[in-house]
Amino acid sequence: MKITRTFLLLAAIVVPVFAVDYAVDPTFNTPFTRFDNVQDVHLLGDGRLLVVGAYCTQSGQCTPFVVRLNSNGSLDPTFSVAITAVTQGGGSVGAIKPLASGKFLLTGDFNVGAQRTHFARINADGALDPTLPPTIVTSGYGFRPIEPLPDSKMLVCADRTINGELYRTAHRLNSDGTPDPTFRVTFMTAGFCQDIQPLQNGKIMVAVRTWDWEPQVKPLHRLNADGTRDSTFDGDLPLNSYVRGLTVLPNGKLLFNSAQQGVNYSPGKRLTANGTLDLEIPLCSGSAFLPLGDGSMFVSGCRRWQYYYGTEIQWAKVYPDGSVDQTIDNIEFDNRSIYGFRNAGNDKYYVFGGFGGVNRDYNRFKLVRLAPNLTPKRAKFDFDGDGRSDIAVYRPSNGVWYLYQSTAGIAYRYWGFSTDKVAAAHFDNDGKTDVAVFRDGTWHGWSSLIDNWRYLQIGAAGDQPMPGDFEDMGPSIEDQAVRGIRSGAPRWFLREGMYVANPTSTAYEYSLPGEQTADKPVVGDFSGDSRDELGYFQNGYWYSADYRGYAPPQTFQWGVAGDIPVPGDYDGDRQDDYAIYRPSTGTWWINQSTAGIVAIKFGISTDIPVPADYDGDGKVDLAIYRDGQWWQFLSGSQNYAVVNWGTSTDKPIPAQAQQ
Numbered sequence: 001m002k003i004t005r006t007f008l009l010l011a012a013i014v015v016p017v018f019a020v021d022y023a024v025d026p027t028f029n030t031p032f033t034r035f036d037n038v039q040d041v042h043l044l045g046d047g048r049l050l051v052v053g054a055y056c057t058q059s060g061q062c063t064p065f066v067v068r069l070n071s072n073g074s075l076d077p078t079f080s081v082a083i084t085a086v087t088q089g090g091g092s093v094g095a096i097k098p099l100a101s102g103k104f105l106l107t108g109d110f111n112v113g114a115q116r117t118h119f120a121r122i123n124a125d126g127a128l129d130p131t132l133p134p135t136i137v138t139s140g141y142g143f144r145p146i147e148p149l150p151d152s153k154m155l156v157c158a159d160r161t162i163n164g165e166l167y168r169t170a171h172r173l174n175s176d177g178t179p180d181p182t183f184r185v186t187f188m189t190a191g192f193c194q195d196i197q198p199l200q201n202g203k204i205m206v207a208v209r210t211w212d213w214e215p216q217v218k219p220l221h222r223l224n225a226d227g228t229r230d231s232t233f234d235g236d237l238p239l240n241s242y243v244r245g246l247t248v249l250p251n252g253k254l255l256f257n258s259a260q261q262g263v264n265y266s267p268g269k270r271l272t273a274n275g276t277l278d279l280e281i282p283l284c285s286g287s288a289f290l291p292l293g294d295g296s297m298f299v300s301g302c303r304r305w306q307y308y309y310g311t312e313i314q315w316a317k318v319y320p321d322g323s324v325d326q327t328i329d330n331i332e333f334d335n336r337s338i339y340g341f342r343n344a345g346n347d348k349y350y351v352f353g354g355f356g357g358v359n360r361d362y363n364r365f366k367l368v369r370l371a372p373n374l375t376p377k378r379a380k381f382d383f384d385g386d387g388r389s390d391i392a393v394y395r396p397s398n399g400v401w402y403l404y405q406s407t408a409g410i411a412y413r414y415w416g417f418s419t420d421k422v423a424a425a426h427f428d429n430d431g432k433t434d435v436a437v438f439r440d441g442t443w444h445g446w447s448s449l450i451d452n453w454r455y456l457q458i459g460a461a462g463d464q465p466m467p468g469d470f471e472d473m474g475p476s477i478e479d480q481a482v483r484g485i486r487s488g489a490p491r492w493f494l495r496e497g498m499y500v501a502n503p504t505s506t507a508y509e510y511s512l513p514g515e516q517t518a519d520k521p522v523v524g525d526f527s528g529d530s531r532d533e534l535g536y537f538q539n540g541y542w543y544s545a546d547y548r549g550y551a552p553p554q555t556f557q558w559g560v561a562g563d564i565p566v567p568g569d570y571d572g573d574r575q576d577d578y579a580i581y582r583p584s585t586g587t588w589w590i591n592q593s594t595a596g597i598v599a600i601k602f603g604i605s606t607d608i609p610v611p612a613d614y615d616g617d618g619k620v621d622l623a624i625y626r627d628g629q630w631w632q633f634l635s636g637s638q639n640y641a642v643v644n645w646g647t648s649t650d651k652p653i654p655a656q657a658q659q
């Protein structure tokens with residue numbers, strides 16, 4: 001039988017400020033297939049996009065395309081460009097550049113009519129401009145960048161023979177595609193032009209690279225408007241290196257990735273306008289950059305931590321000092337093929353490239369729009385998947401779980417022995433908490449996804465189960481961890497949930513500095529990086545650490561001896577807060593990471609704290625379990641609620657960390 005009583009609590013309501021995580025915008029859906037490639041995107045002022053690349057088949061046959069998409073990603077059928085594949089059945093449009101005239105320059109490898117060309121000019125409606133004839137810019141090492149100039153001329157990296165001598169360097173073309181004889185680069189006698197960018201003052205940045213057998217030169221130079229070398233610029237870069245993703249900032253500084261032959265890791269760099277080193281981005285080696293107005297930027301190919309060499313983060317925010325924002329969720333791009341970012345406004349961004357899926361969603365690829373992720377953290381102990389924690393108890397006397405689910409209603413499951421420890425968590429990627437127990441070194445769970453039993457060997461008899469989301473593979477599956485005593489000292493053992501199909505493999509083993517046998521184990525995302533840390537509470541002192549050791553450990557003083565640690569996200573900012581319940585006074589002390597410190601008297605000395613998000617508002621609610629009664633203070637309505645569910649000898653599931 002259930003009885004509910006509601007009381008009004010007179011307290012100020014705090015509106016949380018969410019950490020700026022990002023997620024795929026489900027309102028934007030494109031027509032591309034998994035085999036296509038999106039090479040470049042230009043945003044029009046009305047919310048539509050011009051997108052270029054190549055439609056490809058599974059066998060690798062490609063057709064160049066230029067399309068216009070509506071703001072929701074759908075194809076605009078009123079727009080078309082008369083280009084086709086080259087005679088070999090391939091090609092692509094590699095870039096689209098807006099021109100001062102309102103027209104656009106297309107560059108790549110495609111046919112106009114029956115003629116192959118490396119560039120074309122189109123009007124705003126997609127019609128080809130006949131004043132720019134099809135032209136192949138010859139090159140013995142592949143197609144290279146072409147950049148338009150304000151006077152309709154073009155800079156190009158390509159081969160050109162002058163007076164019988166082959167120059168693999170930078171050239172300038174007239175508006176009709178013919179060579180401009182007034183421009184000539186003479187300082188390069190070897191190597192080739194790799195990238196070229198015009199500057200607002202009329203000068204030109206050129207990136208060059210030499211072959212291994214040639215004399216080495218520095219990779220970045222500045223040219224005068226006539227192609228002569230500007231000797232006042234000396235790029236602070238070593239010989240035998242090269243640059244990728246050259247980006248000219250509005251203040252004249254230069255942003256790029258600096259790679260060097262024989263060096264495994266190449267960090268991003270920023271130079272001043274005169275070529276001296278201005279900033280190094282030690283954790284990022286990608287070549288896609290999107291500068292923001294406050295001096296920060298989005299960068300591809302980053303590491304979250306200094307000593308992490310696993311899967312790179314392809315959507316990372318870098319602060320003006322070169323450090324990486326550790327709080328942004330890792331968005332997984334399959335194949336990690338990111339070509340660029342575009343600012344869509346309203347804190348939304350486009351990401352494009354050759355990737356075949358996002359966050360293991362293989363229906364989204366090539367071009368996606370990211371938007372601020374205001375979705376609350378997934379509620380723990382949510383057995384029916386409705387986003388709210390459920391009232392649930394385990395009765396050791398008969399081994400039955402009694403679930404009072406907020407949407408699916410009452411459910412019972414026989415699962416466990418009287419000596420088991422409850423170990424409920426989300427193990428199967430269906431959005432629902434799974435019934436589970438820990439028994440003498442084996443985790444036994446009932447998967448709500450496959451409606452069948454699963455087990456995992458970890459730890460030993462007497463260990464304390466402490467599940468959490470510890471690894472950086474997204475929040476879809478929680479991981480198993482236990483804490484026990486070995487040779488008189490505390491030890492932690494962890495198995496990643498993604499390897500649940502291998503139930504007998506070896507667990508990672510850890511010891512946390514300073515941890516004592518009597519300390520209380522804790523798990524929570526105290527750093528705000530959307531990953532839980534292992535930790536302990538020692539007489540008011542908190543210690544927590546990233547399980548792989550990539551992130552620096554954290555220490556915090558909050559509470560006193562005898563307090564019960566009850567960490568959770570109480571202010572809804574997607575970061576767990578340091579919080580304790582003090583039985584001696586029945587008081588909750590919470591140090592909220594965004595909303596500040598709060599102290600609330602709610603309970604008596606014999607109560608069991610059972611905090612969880614019972615109303616689904618993204619904030620953990622204060623709650624206690626008292627002899628079969630659940631007393632809750634619901635943050636969403638600022639109301640009390642009392643529910644009868646269980647008996648005095650039952651184990652409340654949200655208190656499983658306190659076993």
